Amino acid sequence: MCAAFRRNSARGHSSAALPITSSGDIIGVHQRVFISDPSGGKVVATDYNGTVIGTITSLPQADGLELSADSATVYVAVPGADEIVAIDTATLTEAERYATGDGTDPQHLALAGGKL
Numbered sequence: 001m002c003a004a005f006r007r008n009s010a011r012g013h014s015s016a017a018l019p020i021t022s023s024g025d026i027i028g029v030h031q032r033v034f035i036s037d038p039s040g041g042k043v044v045a046t047d048y049n050g051t052v053i054g055t056i057t058s059l060p061q062a063d064g065l066e067l068s069a070d071s072a073t074v075y076v077a078v079p080g081a082d083e084i085v086a087i088d089t090a091t092l093t094e095a096e097r098y099a100t101g102d103g104t105d106p107q108h109l110a111l112a113g114g115k116l
Contacts (some may be wrong), residue, residue, distance in 0.1 A: 019052060020044055024063040029071050030089055036076060037060040043076055044094050054092030059085055066109035066116065075116055077106040084109065084116070 023035035032053065033046045038061045045054040060080025067074055074093065082104050086096040087106045100106050108115060 025065040027065045034074050038063050064108040079105040
């Protein structure tokens with residue numbers, strides 16, 4: 001199953017199929033859209049037209065997304081690995097992994113007081 005972005009144009013509607021099997025959370029920043037795919041274990045980054053510009057894999061059950069205060073990082077809750085993974089929004093690469101402890105099952109993230 002693939003999701004699709006739809007875009008209106010002067011010529012009508014068009015759509016772009018996305019290589020995801022489910023959608024968990026969505027964040028837009030820097031003219032990019034980040035979509036977590038819990039079933040596929042990844043985060044897909046697209047431009048505003050739905051063109052895939054990056055994929056970060058090995059994120060079992062990737063779910064909640066949170067944007068850093070400076071918009072340089074998207075954090076991903078990875079319950080299947082008991083981790084939070086940082087993705088660099090400029091390079092679309094994994095920047096860091098943070099273990100949350102066995103059985104913590106992180107799913108939803110939030111920034112408060114400058115901390116994740």
